[in-house]
């Protein structure tokens with residue numbers, strides 16, 4: 001597992017947890033500007049997910065680390081990202097499976113799950129490294145009532 005320094009996210013929650021994982025997946029970017037990346041190719045994505053909150057659940061967890069891994073790793077590992085048509089589209093550039101698109105998709109899947117929890121944790125940052133030299137950070141827009 002790569003150990004690295006992550007960009008920090010500002011928040012006022014008392015607890016913050018981070019879960020790292022590797023995901024082996026293939027994709028292609030359906031646009032001529034993507035050059036060689038228009039062809040199907042693979043990456044070992046490195047993903048760091050940051051979740052924060054003030055309240056713990058009945059297990060004393062903000063959220064179970066293994067549940068987070070299951071949700072994301074089991075869904076995407078050894079798949080073709082473009083096949084996840086519930087999250088990505090080959091027609092709408094806003095939903096191409098770019099590094100940006102992957103970071104936002106991971107956030108959406110995680111936050112949807114967190115919204116079902118009684119202690120209401122928030123996913124405050126998703127970091128996705130696609131190659132040794134390229135990464136994206138996704139942070140949700142803050143709503144007025146959030147911290």
Ligand SMILES: Nc1nc2c(c(=O)[nH]1)N=C([C@H](O)[C@H](O)COP(=O)(O)OP(=O)(O)OP(=O)(O)O)CN2
Pocket residue numbers: 029034037097098099100130131132133134
């Ligand atoms: N903003 C984005 N730009 C690019 C993306 C992307 O997802 N978002 N993706 C690609 C390619 O798919 C590729 O996987 C990554 O490109 P790049 O970092 O250029 O990869 P290299 O290994 O060739 O880069 P080096 O600078 O030689 O290390 C392209 N752009």
Ligand SMILES: [Zn+2]
Pocket residue numbers: 027037041042043130
């Ligand atoms: Zn790629």
